[in-house]
Amino acid sequence: MVYQGSKNRLAKYIVPIIQKYIDENNIKTYIEPMCGSCSIIEKIVCENKIAADINDELIALLKYVKSDPLLYIAPNDCNFEHYADVRENRKLGTGKYSKEYTALIGYCGSFGGRYYDGGWGRDKTGKRNIYKERVVNLKEDSPLLQDIELRCCDYTAFENYKNCLLYFDPPYQGTKQYSKQSINYEEFYDFLRKLSENNIVLISEYSMPNDFKCIWQKERKVMQKSDRIVADKAVEKLFILE
Structure with missing residues (x-):
């Protein structure tokens, strides 16, 4: 599915990183609370897979x-x-x-x-x-x-989950927000910190607070303008709480 902010073109880089965390930590449940078009989760191998979105x-x-x-x-x-x-x-x-x-x-x-x-x-x-x-x-x-369980809910619905790997791909701070959800980023960061106490939490973003460590990055061109000709450069990053 063509979807604003889709990770389909970056899946070949991101999926192996996520899969390694799943395999090395014997993770049984993989969750994407902001699944979008499911371009990442559909390529992940895990016993239980949950894709959720507020839309x-x-x-x-x-x-x-x-x-x-x-x-x-x-x-x-x-x-x-x-x-x-x-x-x-x-x-x-x-x-x-x-x-x-x-x-x-x-x-x-x-x-x-x-x-x-x-x-x-x-x-x-x-x-x-x-x-x-x-x-x-x-x-x-x-x-x-x-093999994916689909749910309609806010990302906070997973606050009490444990021993899972959760991958977040939110609308990036400073970019166009999605119509169904406006994020308070400071509250979002605190939620990720709390969630990381009992789970492995990975986040795609351009930047995160200093206590989140970048474990992968790649420069790419982003077509944001309506003419679809002029592209901006952006550095996609994957973070985990240190």
Whole structure:
């Protein structure tokens, strides 16, 4: 799934690090409290895997994709008029479209995976059908979700868990926040410190407080601007509490 902040392109670096912690510490439960598109957890091997997100529409879509690999609810094509209709009914809360259908059109039809926030997805040549490409991508995700328990909840729902490995991929501080959650970062850092007392906790971010140690980093280009041509340089990092 094309998703704002997705780690899909970085998974080949991050997954082996997480997997090593799981294997060397005999971890039985792996949790992603901010799972997004599940691009990391779907590649992890662990006895129990839990993916959670506060975005109820996202979780509804992931549950549907898990249950229906053929995506019968997906229309053969989606034009701007239909995309705009789903977006407007979502805004008004009419209930005309289900949560999973709203999410499907939003993630497959929006520009850059911005979910109704970046406009209609199209390329400059007009030769690509971005919607169809993303529906195919969603179908490919279905078998990868089969061993994952999906939950809709806030990250604090895992505060009492023990002997787990939790990987957090929050909206980065100083970048565009997701519509379903606004994070108080000082409270978030304190939560991670408390959670680390009984678990292994890894966090993706650009920077963290000094008591968190960077264990991996890689420079990459980030397309934040609407023209999708000019890219900013950013250094992706993975942290653990020292």
